Amino acid sequence: xxxxxxxxxxxxxxxxxxxxxxxxxxxxxxxxxxxxxxxxxxxxxxxxxxxxxxxxxxxxxxxxxxxxxxxxxxxxxxxxxxxxxxxxxxxxxxxxxxxxxxxxxxxxxxxxxxxxxxxxxxxxxxxxxxxxxxxxxxxxxxxxxxxxxxxxxxxxxxxxxxxxxxxxxxxxxxxxxxxxxxxxxxxxxxxxxxxxxxxxxxxxxxxxxxxxxxxxxxxxx
Amino acid sequence: xxxxxxxxxxxxxxxxxxxxxxxxxxxxxxxxxxxxxxxxxxxxxxxxxxxxxxxxxxxxxxxxxxxxxxxxxxxxxxxxxxxxxxxxxxxxxxxxxxxxxxxxxxxxxxxxxxxxxxxxxxxxxxxxxxxxxxxxxxxxxxxxxxxxxxxxxxxxxxxxxxxxxxxxxxxxxxxxxxxxxxxxxxxxxxxxxxxxxxxxxxxxxxxxxxxxxxxxxxxxxxxxxxxxxxxxxxxxxxxxxxxxxxxxxxxxxxxxxxxxxxxxxxxxxxxxxxxxxxxxxxxxxxxxxxxxxxxxxxxxxx
Ligand SMILES: Nc1ncnc2c1ncn2[C@@H]1O[C@H](COP(=O)(O)OP(=O)(O)O)[C@@H](O)[C@H]1O
Ligand SMILES: [Mg+2]
Numbered sequence: 001x002x003x004x005x006x007x008x009x010x011x012x013x014x015x016x017x018x019x020x021x022x023x024x025x026x027x028x029x030x031x032x033x034x035x036x037x038x039x040x041x042x043x044x045x046x047x048x049x050x051x052x053x054x055x056x057x058x059x060x061x062x063x064x065x066x067x068x069x070x071x072x073x074x075x076x077x078x079x080x081x082x083x084x085x086x087x088x089x090x091x092x093x094x095x096x097x098x099x100x101x102x103x104x105x106x107x108x109x110x111x112x113x114x115x116x117x118x119x120x121x122x123x124x125x126x127x128x129x130x131x132x133x134x135x136x137x138x139x140x141x142x143x144x145x146x147x148x149x150x151x152x153x154x155x156x157x158x159x160x161x162x163x164x165x166x167x168x169x170x171x172x173x174x175x176x177x178x179x180x181x182x183x184x185x186x187x188x189x190x191x192x193x194x195x196x197x198x199x200x201x202x203x204x205x206x207x208x209x210x211x212x213x214x215x216x217x218x219x220x221x
Numbered sequence: 222x223x224x225x226x227x228x229x230x231x232x233x234x235x236x237x238x239x240x241x242x243x244x245x246x247x248x249x250x251x252x253x254x255x256x257x258x259x260x261x262x263x264x265x266x267x268x269x270x271x272x273x274x275x276x277x278x279x280x281x282x283x284x285x286x287x288x289x290x291x292x293x294x295x296x297x298x299x300x301x302x303x304x305x306x307x308x309x310x311x312x313x314x315x316x317x318x319x320x321x322x323x324x325x326x327x328x329x330x331x332x333x334x335x336x337x338x339x340x341x342x343x344x345x346x347x348x349x350x351x352x353x354x355x356x357x358x359x360x361x362x363x364x365x366x367x368x369x370x371x372x373x374x375x376x377x378x379x380x381x382x383x384x385x386x387x388x389x390x391x392x393x394x395x396x397x398x399x400x401x402x403x404x405x406x407x408x409x410x411x412x413x414x415x416x417x418x419x420x421x422x423x424x425x426x427x428x429x430x431x432x433x434x435x436x437x438x439x440x441x442x443x444x445x446x447x448x449x450x451x452x453x454x455x456x457x458x459x460x461x462x463x464x465x466x467x468x469x470x471x472x473x474x475x476x477x478x479x480x481x482x483x484x485x486x487x488x489x490x491x492x493x494x495x496x497x498x499x500x501x502x503x504x505x506x507x508x509x510x511x512x513x514x515x516x517x518x519x520x521x522x523x
Binding site: 071072077078079080089103108109110154 | 223224225227228427428430431432433434435436437438439440441
């Protein structure tokens with residue numbers, strides 16, 4: 001469940017990236033966040049992962065009001081939200097499996113469980129055979145699948161993806177999207193920022209369109 | 222709880238592994254640290270050794286009285302004078318060294334034996350060694366020496382308190398310099414470690430950002446850097462102890478030779494186990510603190 005209540009975001013340079021955003025995304029749904037480049041998609045996702053804080057208004061994710069979170073509570077909130085980034089953000093000095101296990105290590109899960117859950121997540125994105133490789137030896141599409149495996153390994157209730165197919169050619173992009181729909185089947189709330197309009201036709205997904213920091217349309221399936 | 226300890230161990234070994242994988246910068250940093258630690262440590266050991274000499278001498282101050290007396294009954298008259306002095310306030314013991322005894326001793330310890338044999342008569346005066354009460358201060362003993370020099374029986378007085386005083390004055394200054402150096406050393410460790418920790422942070426900033434993004438607590442993010450700082454301090458201190466002991470070894474031979482010339486049992490002392498543990502611990506803590514401040518500042522800006 002994601003809820004925005006009259007949210008504003010002004011960056012330190014005075015730029016208003018989001019203006020009066022009110023939004024409700026029910027638990028277990030899958031939603032595309034679309035809009036032109038610079039519309040404010042990334043900013044909206046960053047407010048949910050607390051990489052940025054709203055200037056005004058209320059942001060709720062998984063029934064938690066993010067405004068009051070400090071210190072370890074922020075870390076705990078981030079562990080309950082899986083994030084996928086356009087540039088994967090993998091650690092290049094660790095194996096694929098160690099990358100995927102990272103959120104579990106951070107959460108204090110023991111070694112054996114880390115291993116088995118990381119391998120299960122890699123299996124879901126069909127990369128189990130590359131568990132011991134290093135990210136550089138993987139293709140961009142494979143690296144993104146590693147990123148997705150890492151985002152879901154902690155079994156988050158919410159999955160956020162910022163242009164996850166941005167660097168991929170159409171065939172690979174479709175595969176990645178399939179994975180998001182698959183995790184959505186497991187009652188994960190999925191929110192994907194993309195300006196790739198090809199995927200918006202899917203009838204199962206809601207579509208929220210931003211323009212210049214404001215919502216211009218909000219469709220639910 | 223078990224997982225927690227295991228994670229700490231893993232971070233420790235991971236950090237060690239990182240340090241070993243970039244041996245040159247690691248070694249350079251540790252070397253610089255160890256030099257910063259060695260200098261005051263070496264001075265400290267020297268001060269400690271001098272200190273033991275000072276306390277040993279101060280334990281038994283003595284005044285040597287070379288007498289004007291001579292003639293065949295010189296021994297008797299000298300002893301009588303000694304007895305008289307023994308009755309004085311503040312004198313605990315008197316030792317008489319006759320000219321013959323002095324000559325024998327002189328022949329034994331010097332190479333002038335054959336020349337001395339050829340002298341027509343013994344040129345050495347009778348000597349009374351006065352031991353003042355040990356509770357007396359240097360000043361009082363000095364006054365006593367001056368008064369004794371006024372006696373007609375006394376030719377010259379030699380009192381070693383004056384230069385002991387000078388010696389202990391020098392040691393006091395030396396120690397004060399040492400405190401300043403120790404503080405500077407601590408500051409040096411903090412600066413060196415925070416510099417290397419800063420470089421380490423920069424080289425791992427992607428990792429820090431990612432771990433922060435996926436919900437690592439600040440404590441979790443800080444941990445490897447704290448180990449990094451503490452390990453640098455510890456290794457720097459260990460290397461410094463090796464350097465210090467090696468330096469002591471190098472200077473111990475001439476110093477011990479010199480000391481034996483002066484017939485003191487002055488000995489260079491190695492850095493003992495307790496000091497070793499203390500230095501390693503202190504350097505580790507300082508390294509930890511330096512890294513803690515550095516990573517703390519970095520995370521504040523995240
Ligand atoms: N840290 C920042 N400081 C100032 N302006 C920013 C910052 N981040 C983004 N912006 C601006 O906010 C607007 C929205 O950015 P973003 O959310 O990244 O848009 P999108 O992801 O839809 O392309 C853009 O005009 C961008 O220049
Ligand atoms: Mg963007």
